[in-house]
Amino acid sequence: MTQIITALITILLGTYTVAGAHDRAAGRIDDHLRKPVAGASVTVVDPSRGWSTTVYTDQLGRFTLPELLDAQYDLTVTHPDHDTLRIPKRPIAARTALALRLDLDATADARADSRAANHWLALLLDRLPSDTQRRELLQQCTSCHQLGNPATRRARSQSAWTKLVALMARLGGPLTPALRETLPAAAAVADTAAARQILAQPRALPNPDPAAIVTGWTLNAPGAMPRALTVHPDGHVYAVDVARDALYRLDPERGTYETFAIPSKDAALGGHFAAPRLRLPATVTARTGPSSLDVASDGALWLTLSLGNALARFDPGPRTWTWERDLPGLFPANLRIDLHDRLWYTLALSNQIGTFDPARGPARAVRLPARTWAQALATGLAPETGYLRAHAAVPAPSIGPDIDRAAPAALEIAHDGGVWFSQPNAGLIGRIDPHTGATETFDTPFSAPRHLRCDAHGRVWVSDAASDYFARFDPTTTQFTTWRLPTEPAGTDTASALAVGAPADTIWIGGANSDTLMRFDPDQESFTTYPLPRETVVRALTIEPDGTVWGVTGNTPTWHGPGPTILRLKIPN
Numbered sequence: 001m002t003q004i005i006t007a008l009i010t011i012l013l014g015t016y017t018v019a020g021a022h023d024r025a026a027g028r029i030d031d032h033l034r035k036p037v038a039g040a041s042v043t044v045v046d047p048s049r050g051w052s053t054t055v056y057t058d059q060l061g062r063f064t065l066p067e068l069l070d071a072q073y074d075l076t077v078t079h080p081d082h083d084t085l086r087i088p089k090r091p092i093a094a095r096t097a098l099a100l101r102l103d104l105d106a107t108a109d110a111r112a113d114s115r116a117a118n119h120w121l122a123l124l125l126d127r128l129p130s131d132t133q134r135r136e137l138l139q140q141c142t143s144c145h146q147l148g149n150p151a152t153r154r155a156r157s158q159s160a161w162t163k164l165v166a167l168m169a170r171l172g173g174p175l176t177p178a179l180r181e182t183l184p185a186a187a188a189v190a191d192t193a194a195a196r197q198i199l200a201q202p203r204a205l206p207n208p209d210p211a212a213i214v215t216g217w218t219l220n221a222p223g224a225m226p227r228a229l230t231v232h233p234d235g236h237v238y239a240v241d242v243a244r245d246a247l248y249r250l251d252p253e254r255g256t257y258e259t260f261a262i263p264s265k266d267a268a269l270g271g272h273f274a275a276p277r278l279r280l281p282a283t284v285t286a287r288t289g290p291s292s293l294d295v296a297s298d299g300a301l302w303l304t305l306s307l308g309n310a311l312a313r314f315d316p317g318p319r320t321w322t323w324e325r326d327l328p329g330l331f332p333a334n335l336r337i338d339l340h341d342r343l344w345y346t347l348a349l350s351n352q353i354g355t356f357d358p359a360r361g362p363a364r365a366v367r368l369p370a371r372t373w374a375q376a377l378a379t380g381l382a383p384e385t386g387y388l389r390a391h392a393a394v395p396a397p398s399i400g401p402d403i404d405r406a407a408p409a410a411l412e413i414a415h416d417g418g419v420w421f422s423q424p425n426a427g428l429i430g431r432i433d434p435h436t437g438a439t440e441t442f443d444t445p446f447s448a449p450r451h452l453r454c455d456a457h458g459r460v461w462v463s464d465a466a467s468d469y470f471a472r473f474d475p476t477t478t479q480f481t482t483w484r485l486p487t488e489p490a491g492t493d494t495a496s497a498l499a500v501g502a503p504a505d506t507i508w509i510g511g512a513n514s515d516t517l518m519r520f521d522p523d524q525e526s527f528t529t530y531p532l533p534r535e536t537v538v539r540a541l542t543i544e545p546d547g548t549v550w551g552v553t554g555n556t557p558t559w560h561g562p563g564p565t566i567l568r569l570k571i572p573n
Contacts, residue, residue, distance in 0.1 A: 023067075023094045023095060024064055024065055024066065024067055024068070024094060024095075025064075025065040025068060025092050025093070025094065025095070025096040025097070025098065026062070026063065026064040026065065026096075026097060026098070027042075027062070027063060027097055027098030027099055027100060028057075028060070028061045028062050028063070028098075028099055028100070029042070029057050029061045029063070029077060029079075029100045029101070029102060030061055030099075030100075030101055030102075031082070031101070031102055031103070031104070032101065032102075032103045032104060035061075036057070036059070036060045036061025036062075037057060037061050037079055037082070037102055038057055038058060038059045038060070038061060039056060039057060039079065039205055039206055039207060039208055040056065040057045040061070040063075040077055040078065040079040040082075040102065041054055041055075041056060041076075041077065041078045041079070041208075041531050042054065042055050042056070042057065042063045042065070042075075042076075042077050043075070043076045043077075043078075043533070044065060044068065044073040044074070044075055044076075044092060045073060045074040045075075045076070046069075046071060046073055047074060049255060050217060050218035050219075050220055051215070051216070051217060051218075051255055052215070052216040052218070053065065053066055053068075053213060053214065053215045053216070054213075054214040054215075054216075054532075055210070055212070055213055055214075056208035056209070056210045056212060056530070056531075057210060058210035062210075063210065065092070066213050066215075067094075068092055068093070068094075070091075070092075070093040070094070071091075071092070072089045072090060072091050072092075073089075073090055073092050074086070074087070074088050074089065074090070075087040075088075075090045075092070075098075077100055077102060078531070079102055080114070080203055080205055080206075081104060081105055081111055081114070081202065081203070082102040082103065082104055082105060083102060083103045083104070083105055083106075083110070084114075085100060085101075085102055108196060108197055108200035109196060109200075111199070111200040112196040112197075112199035112200045113150075115199050115203070116148075116513065116514050116515045116516075116534070117146040117147060117148030117149040117152075117153070117513040117514070117515070117535070118148060118487055118489070118492035118493050118511075118513035118514045119148065119199055119203065119489070119492070120148030120153040120195075120199065121142075121147050121148035121492045121513055122489040122491070122492045123195050123198060123199070124137075124147070124148070124186055124187055125137070125491065125492065127185075127186035127189070128179075128182060128183075128186055129182060133178065133179045133182065133183075134491075135447055135448070135466035135467060136175065136176060136179050136466070137175075137179065137183070138465070138466045138467065138494055139424070139447075139448045139465045139466040140173050140174070140175055141168070141173060142465075142494050142496075142512045142513055143450070143465055143494075143512075144172070144173060144556045145537070145555060145556045145557070145560055146512065146513050146535060146537060146555075146560065146561075147513065148513060149534075149535045149560055149561060150535070151559070151560045151561075152560075155192075156187070156188060157188060158184045158185050158188040159184075160188075161183065161184035161185075161187045161188055162184045165180055165183055165184060166180075203488060204488040206516065206529040206530070206531050207528060207529060208528065208529060208530045208531065209528055209530070209571060211571050211572055212530060212569055212570070212571050213569070213570050213571075213572070214530065214532070214567060214568070214569050215567070215568045215570075216565045216566070216567050216568075217250055217252075217255065217257060217565060217566045218562075218563050218564070218565045219239075219241075219248060219257070219563065219564045219565065219566070220563070221241065221244060221246065221248075221259070221563075221564065222283070222558070223243055223244060223283035223284070223285070223558050224241050224243060224244055224246070224554065224558065224563070224564045225241060225242050225243035225244075225284075225554045225555075225556060225558060225564070226239045226240065226241050226242075226248070226539060226540075226552045226553075226554045226564045226566075227240060227241075227242045227290075227291055227292070227539050227540065227552075227554065228240050228291065228292045228293055228334075228539070228540045228552070229293075229540050229542060229550060229551070229552040229566065230293055230294055230295055230301070230542060231542060231544055231550055232295055232299070232301075232316070233295065233299065234299070234316075235251075235252065235253070236249050236250060236251060236252075236316075237249070237250040237252060237550060237566060238250075238293060238301060239540075239552045239566060240290035240291065240292070240293050240303060241290065241564075242286060242289050242290055242291055242306070243283060243284045243285065243286055243289075243558070244285060244286065245261060245262045245264060245285070245286050245287055245288045245289070245290065246259050246260065246261060246262065246290075247259070247260040247262060247290065247293075247301075247303070247314060248260075248566075249316075250566050252568065257566075260314065260319065262288050262290055262303070262305070262312065262321070263288075263321050263323075264287035264288050264308070265308075265323075267287040267288065267308065268287065269285065269286070269287060270286075270287070270307055271286070271287045271288055271289060271305070271307030271308045271309070272307060272308055272309035272310075273307060273309075274287075283557065283558050283559075286307055287307060287308065288305040288306075288307055288308035288310070288312070289305060289306040289307030289308065290303045290304065290305055290306070290312070291303075291304045291305075291306045291332070291333045291334065291335075292304045292333060292334045292335040292345070293335060294335050294336055294337040294343075295337070296337055296341050296358075297341055298341075299315075299316060299317075300313050300314065300315050300316070301313070301314045301316070302314075302335060302337060302343055303335070304332040304333055304334070304335045304345050305323075305332065306331050306332060306333055306348075308323075308325075309325075309327060309330060309331065309332065310323050310324060310325045310327060310332070311323070311324040311327070311332065311335075311343065311345070311356060311363075312324070313358070324356060324358075324361075324363065326362055326363060327347070327354060327363050327365075328347075328352070328354065328363060328364065328365040329347030329349075329350035329352040329354055329365045330347055330348070330349035330350040331347060331348040331349040331350070332345045332346070332347055332348075332354060333345065333346045333347075333348045333408075333409075334346045334408075334409070334410055334411040335411070336411055336412060336413045336419075337413075338413045338417060338419075338434065339413075339417065340357075341357070341358065341359070342355055342356070342357045342434070343355065343356040343357075343358070344411060344413065344419050344434075345411065346407075346408040346409065346410075346411050346421065347365060347408070348407045348408060348409070349405075349407065350365075351367065351368050351370060351405070351406045351407055351408065351423075352365040352366060352367055352368060352408075353365065353366045353368060353408060353411065353419065353421055353432055354366075355434075366432055366437050366439060368406065368408060368421070368423065368430065368439065368441075369406075369426075369428075369430075369439065369441055370406035370426060405425060406423055406425055406426045407423065407424070407425060408421045408422065408423055409421075409422045409423065409424050409449075409450050409451075409452075409465075410422045410450060410451050410452035410453075410462075411452070412452050412453055412454050412460075413454075414431075414454040414458055414460075415454070415456065415458060416458060417434050418431045418432070418433065418434065419431065419432040419434055420432075420452055420454060420460055421452070422449045422450055422451070422452045422462060423441075423449070424448040424449060424450050424465050425448070427443060427444055427446060427447050427448065427449065428441045428442065428443060428444065428449070429441070429442055429444055429449050429452060429460065429462055429473065430442065431475070442473065442478060444462065444471070444473075444480065445469070445471060445480050445482055446462070446464035446465075446466065446467065446469065446471070447464070447466050447467075448464055448465040448466040449462045449463070449464060449465070450462075450463055450464065450465035450495070451463045451495050451497060451498035452498070453498055453499060453500040454500065455500045455505040456505055457505065458475060458476075459472050459473060459474050459475070459505075460472070460473040460475065461473075461498065461500055461507060462498075463494070463495035463498050463509065464494070464495075465494060465495075466494070467491065467494065468484055468485040468487060468490065468491055468492070468493045468494060469482050469483070469484050469485075470482070470483060470485070470495060470498070470507075470509065471483070472522070483520070483525070485509065485511065485518060485527075486518065486527040486529060487511055487513075487514045487516070487518075487529075492513060492514075493511045493512060493513050493514045494511075494512045494513070495509045495510065495511070495512065496510040496511065496512035496537050496538050496539060497509070497510035497538045497539060497540050497541040497551065498510075498541065499541035499542055499543050499549070500543070501542075501543020501544070501545075501547065501549075502543060502544075502545055502546065502547045503547055504521075504522075504523065505522055506519060506520070506521060506522075506543075506547070507519070507520040507522065508520075508541050508543065508549055510537070510538030510539075510541060510551065511538075512537060515531060515532045515533065515534055515535065515536050516529050516530060516531055516532060517529075517530040517532060517538060517549070517551070517569060518530070530569065532553075532567075533562055534561065534562075535555065535560060535561025535562060536553050536561060536562060536565075537553060537554065537555060537561075538551045538552070538553050538567070539551075539552055539553060539554050540552050547571065548568060548569070548570050549567075549568070549569040549570075550566070550567065550568055551566075551567040551568075551569070552564070552565070552566050552567070553565045553567060
């Protein structure tokens with residue numbers, strides 16, 4: 001645990017000035033040698049409102065907070081290899097000046113505990129015998145939760161790890177027999193004294209833009225697992241909660257949010273997939289399982305209900321719900337609406353892309369190719385296999401796609417109307433012609449292409465679920481250009497979310513294991529990294545036309561880290 005500094009903190013009210021502070025609170029952070037600390041995160045929290053804001057120090061250690069209400073705030077300052085500074089209930093008002101000091105972490109244990117999950121993960125990956133097992137571990141585990149956060153890296157015996165691996169398989173994270181055999185022994189020695197000495201070594205520092213302001217609104221919803229969000233034309237931000245059958249609406253101007261319960265029609269736990277042997281985490285109470293959402297031209301929101309195996313329409317005016325249940329496939333997940341108000345969505349358990357025109361109906365589906373005959377067979381028998389697993393004496397069903405089953409993951413509508421998709425287990429991305437339904441697929445440089453977005457030039461950006469690489473695909477030349485995330489140590493991070501937006505097709509990526517947001521400039525081929533609070537996984541990102549970045553965070557299980565939060569990152573002009 002990082003040490004809480006209780007001495008040598010000086011709060012100078014009205015006597016310390018920072019250039020550009022104007023009427024806002026500002027200050028400077030120095031270290032124990034009175035040298036400025038650049039790249040520190042300064043966070044103020046109003047616990048009564050569930051609101052927080054974070055800024056970053058410049059090269060001279062200076063920071064300026066956004067406009068605040070005159071109130072008491074919890075103040076936290078963090079920086080790699082330094083003690084965490086916490087000052088509870090500090091009065092902060094306009095023109096408040098803060099002169100703060102950070103000390104270096106005094107012990108190796110303190111420095112090891114301050115490391116993000118990916119540093120511990122590096123030790124575990126080094127103990128696996130092959131690149132194949134390392135890629136499998138990244139794909140199957142870090143797509144759901146961090147591997148290496150305090151909850152997962154605490155000392156356990158080999159037998160305890162064996163039981164934990166079996167539990168993860170029942171909850172949707174199956175591993176091959178080879179990895180299930182080697183992982184417990186590798187993980188059991190990853191929190192030894194020797195491992196902690198390695199974790200205590202110096203690490204590369206982030207380079208956040210000191211002009212950035214990160215604002216967070218925490219969702220006071222125990223057990224919540226938000227998985228997608230969108231910005232409505234009226235300025236509200238909507239997010240869906242897959243675990244609690246909820247739709248959240250945030251008013252950024254007022255800093256308040258509302259919760260709308262999604263009608264479950266008296267469905268059982270697990271919805272369409274309810275069965276006596278179904279295994280779900282104890283915190284999950286879902287009967288519909290909303291996974292994605294988008295806004296139609298009339299302002300209504302459409303949602304995919306994965307566990308309900310349905311689509312739902314929410315009209316924000318009268319706050320009414322309408323369902324579309326007659327879907328031709330299984331497990332609707334990622335959703336996009338095209339310029340003609342047609343819905344396109346992935347059907348993860350039947351390897352299809354669904355399409356529904358609310359004005360014409362009914363819903364149809366396009367069958368996607370499989371890499372092998374075994375994948376095609378596994379997908380074709382999905383309904384029968386699910387029934388047998390749920391009702392017979394066979395392993396309990398997984399709610400997500402198995403590693404050997406062809407299944408679409410991401411979905412995106414390009415500017416030309418083409419429908420792009422990724423198939424992680426087949427190593428493919430593809431395009432559907434919206435007029436003819438013809439499908440074309442492309443081999444990728446990745447074994448598990450997952451997140452996918454299109455830029456204004458018609459190029460496709462895609463990340464790998466099994467490595468720290470991402471790529472740009474040019475449909476005209478059918479060529480990929482690849483880059484690697486800047487997270488150190490290399491090979492320890494994957495993209496938890498990806499978005500493309502203004503200005504100039506800037507790429508934003510959430511680091512699954514590094515507690516960061518990363519901005520990539522394609523023209524300069526340069527990265528800027530923004531540290532986030534510990535154990536934070538950004539599940540979805542969207543970009544407004546002015547470049548404002550919105551994200552939603554959520555942990556699986558929910559007790560792995562802080563509560564779910566809607567984030568906004570702004571870089572003032």
